[in-house]
Amino acid sequence: MASLSSLAALSLLLFLFCTDSVRSATTTCPPQKFKNNKIFANCTSLPALSAALHYTFNAANSSLSVAFVAAAPAADGWVGWGINPNGTGMAGTQALIALKAGGGGLVVKTFNLVSYGSIKEEKLSFDVWDLAAESLSGGATAIFASAKLPAGADQVNHVWQVGATVTNGVPAKHEFSPANLAAKETLQLAGGAAPAPSPAPGSTPGGSAPASAPGNGTSGGYRMREIKLGSYLGVFVLLAGLIGF
Numbered sequence: 399m400a401s402l403s404s405l406a407a408l409s410l411l412l413f414l415f416c417t418d419s420v421r422s423a424t425t426t427c428p429p430q431k432f433k434n435n436k437i438f439a440n441c442t443s444l445p446a447l448s449a450a451l452h453y454t455f456n457a458a459n460s461s462l463s464v465a466f467v468a469a470a471p472a473a474d475g476w477v478g479w480g481i482n483p484n485g486t487g488m489a490g491t492q493a494l495i496a497l498k499a500g501g502g503g504l505v506v507k508t509f510n511l512v513s514y515g516s517i518k519e520e521k522l523s524f525d526v527w528d529l530a531a532e533s534l535s536g537g538a539t540a541i542f543a544s545a546k547l548p549a550g551a552d553q554v555n556h557v558w559q560v561g562a563t564v565t566n567g568v569p570a571k572h573e574f575s576p577a578n579l580a581a582k583e584t585l586q587l588a589g590g591a592a593p594a595p596s597p598a599p600g601s602t603p604g605g606s607a608p609a610s611a612p613g614n615g616t617s618g619g620y621r622m623r624e625i626k627l628g629s630y631l632g633v634f635v636l637l638a639g640l641i642g643f
Contacts (some may be wrong), residue, residue: 430467432540433532438465446580449558451479455587460551462587463528463544466494469537472562474498476569477539480511482555483523486582489513491557492522496531496541497564504531506541507567519568552588557581 427443427450438452449468456463466479480493491511499505506529510518525546532540547554558581561572572578 430465430534430540432465432534432542434530434542436465436542438463444558444581445583446577447558447560449560449581451556451558451585453585457587460547460549461544462547462554464542466541466558467534467538468558468560470539470560470562471573474564475560475562476564477541477558477560478509478569479541479558480509480556481524481545482557482582486555486584488557488559488582492524493517493557493559494526494529494541494543495569496539497567497569504533504539506531506543509569517568547587553584553586556583556585 427441430441430450430452439454441450441452443450447468449466452465452467454463455461464479466477468477468479470477476495476497478493478495480491482488482491484490488511493509493511494506495509496504496506507519508522508526508529510520510522512518526543528542528544530542532542534540559572559578561569563570
């Protein structure tokens with residue numbers, strides 16, 4: 399019969415197994431505390447440019463609230479996030495771009511990315527509100543916004559980007575590295591699911607972002623969790639056998 403100490407060890411192992419499962423299932427990117435204390439229901443590490451998207455989707459009124467986090471490649475650069483209502487690429491994207499204002503603070507401007515060579519600062523094709531930006535530790539910038547989506551929408555094609563320079567209040571072209579070209583995907587909204595990533599051309603984007611973001615249970619992130627949890631189960635069974643279960 400198992401001793402009390404053995405039962406205690408087994409109970410502790412089971413507890414660690416269960417709590418790790420819950421922690422892994424509730425977030426797919428490191429937690430981020432914002433200065434404005436905003437909290438979002440979901441967060442996912444994006445597959446390019448070491449970016450992350452915190453978001454909450456309200457199906458009742460088809461609104462999407464986001465905090466997009468990325469670092470510009472230069473101190474006077476820019477970061478941007480947007481939705482493409484009619485395609486999956488950069489052209490046609492309705493973008494929110496954060497850049498330095500005259501007084502040194504941050505401002506969020508709205509741009510219509512008409513083509514790869516032309517952008518226009520103008521009102522977007524859908525309603526947006528609560529636009530704001532803030533600087534974060536480590537040189538990152540967060541863009542906050544809420545957007546009105548079509549009724550019944552369960553996914554959006556979103557695009558993000560970073561650039562090094564701004565000219566007369568307009569972001570200059572970004573680089574065309576594999577990481578920049580991979581900065582797009584479809585965000586699944588139903589049930590708060592994480593996005594299904596687009597394949598990245600060439601090698602892993604940016605070298606530090608995951609090649610694929612955790613998704614609906616078949617992505618790399620979830621496979622790693624399954625391996626980890628499977629290891630816990632193996633140790634659990636082995637320990638149980640050793641103490642006579």
